[in-house]
Amino acid sequence: MPALPDSGSSSEASMMVSTDGSGTLTSPSIHLFQADMDGFVEDGSLDDNVSESSLSHDDIEPRDPVGQCMDFSKGFTFTEVNTVRASTRKVVCCHFSSDGKLLASGGHDKKAVLWYTDTLKPKTTLDEHVSMITDVRFSPSMPRLATSSFDKTVRLWDADNPGYSLRTFMGHNAVVISLDFHPNKDDLLCSCDGDGEIRYWSINNGSCTRVFKGGMAQVRFQPLLGRYLAAAAENVLSILDVETQACRQTLQGHTKPIDSVCWDSTGDLLASVSEDSVRVWALGSGSEGECVHELSCDGNKFHSAVFHPTWPSLLLIGCYQSLELWNMSENKTMTLPAHDGLITALAVSNVTRLVASASHDKSVKLWK
Template sequence: MDRFVDDGSLEDSFESFLSDDDADPRGRVARRSDVSSGFTFSEVGVIPASSSEVECCHFSADGKTLATGGHDRNAVLWCTEPLAVKSTLEEHSQWITDVRFSPSMSRLATSSADKTVRVWDVDNPGYSLRTFTGHSTTVMSLDFHPAKEDLLCSCDSNSEIRYWSFKNGCCVGVSRGGATQMRFQPRLGRMLAAAGDTLVSIIDVETACCTLKLLGHKNLVNSLCWDSSGEYLASVSDDSVRVWAVGSSSKGECLYELPCSGNKFQTCVFHPTYPSLLVIGCYETLELWNMSENKTMTLHAHDKLVSSLAASSSTGMVASASHDKCVKLWK
């Protein structure tokens, strides 16, 4: 595998990294026509986001607001242009594990080690609109359904998944399978991907039944992310990253695998402009992986672990959150 390191002269490296014959031989995930030789990826902003470790970040649908959260127990909303604090959400009593914007409404959801899920009005975030209780341990992750505005899900460290109705303010279903992270399929929301132990479960949202189990990771799956089409899913353990075909006509085939050859992997996100490119967060570095060419490029990004990544298709930006207390913006 070709590997490039940030040596101060990245222009030629990037051109080689996204070469003219960059095409998926199976016609999946991306084609060279989507990738320009003018590709760049550089730091465009730094946010001193917290007095403690930052664990999570997420862009609003329009990319104009970034939410962050972590060990200081606060979620913070940031304007991305110009970079400035919009508001601070202070009701959780323990560290915040995940933050997610609704794709269709002006709402933000936060999960915490205090066993609760809270939902906020982004335009009037003085207090939470809803507080959901019922989990018996740390709530590790949560997400809004992309089409059903009333529905959101959360999972805890005991692998319990809870389905919540915002309108009714109550739990409307319980299943199992997610212990570290869970994400709804974009746009349609027919599937819920849930990471637990060394596997990823694909759950039918209508029936709450597991329809696929993605097996192959040897270590705990730390995080996962969908591509924008909802046809492909990436999953990350500290020793490997895998990309799966999980769309309506797929059976969970592993299309690509990147073994760890240095820094342990922690998180990932599909690049918002180049769908054949996966951005992987590691200890101090970002790994750019051109899946169809099987090439990687390593960039120094933070002084400690990169704990979370987010991408905005509206602005083309990627955000990286870190235990070094900062969040950086890349484009």
């Protein structure tokens, strides 16, 4: 893992570096899904009038819209390679297909868009939801994707022929916040809602197979083995046994609500993100549930994260307007200007090695 520089900045990228593991920009922050679920407008979407101006700060420098590049050492670079105006409203989720050829995004305009990743040209638009889309996930084993929405439904789509949804999963009594496909159980889809209810769905017959509690902000299956389901609710991260739904571990340490979680590609590490801290947990044999890395926010609030596809010791953190690159092994960070709004979601393709970022500034960007 290349070392981050100890000090200084690049004039080309307006980078700011700290050696104490803290951020360098300051700005207010908002949670993507407010705890006050009664605060969204009649169509079920969060009010877009929660304006970006309320997030602005006089001491934040204007952002250069062109691609930025950083070179730590030993030839390591991380640069913007493409960008697209993905929506007329805020984008809140994105995900790559398993082969890396498609990227899906969705958000406040109630639509999901499939993009060809090599050109960022749109393939198709999925527009059957009647409220904002909260999450979008591709199946790791089939040409399928699923979307969750404030309209309390989950929809399943054929990625190859996505004209109409294949199924609509109904049963949640609150807005659906997150969903995920199991990595090797082709018939298993999971979703969670704003009341903390988790539902397992049969993809084949469209039925709900199990209902239990424990996830509110985000649910993510452990990759590869799929032994665990990570479920975040308030400031607690639960590790649930996929077979029995028993809670194997309750990971505590966050003081603010957890906004997002992400596994590394091996399924041994799990990162949880709240606005004031990021915690990385070891779930491999012999160290299950141990917090092995922690980064406290000292400036720009955190919101989303993803492990770098090539450097396992590098965690990319989405903040307001910027990406924080955290070298966990050395506990050093670097700030990269990236968007004009909150970076609501990050995704990675282990095939193409691309990273995608989605933002309230209505854009999606690709990085490599």
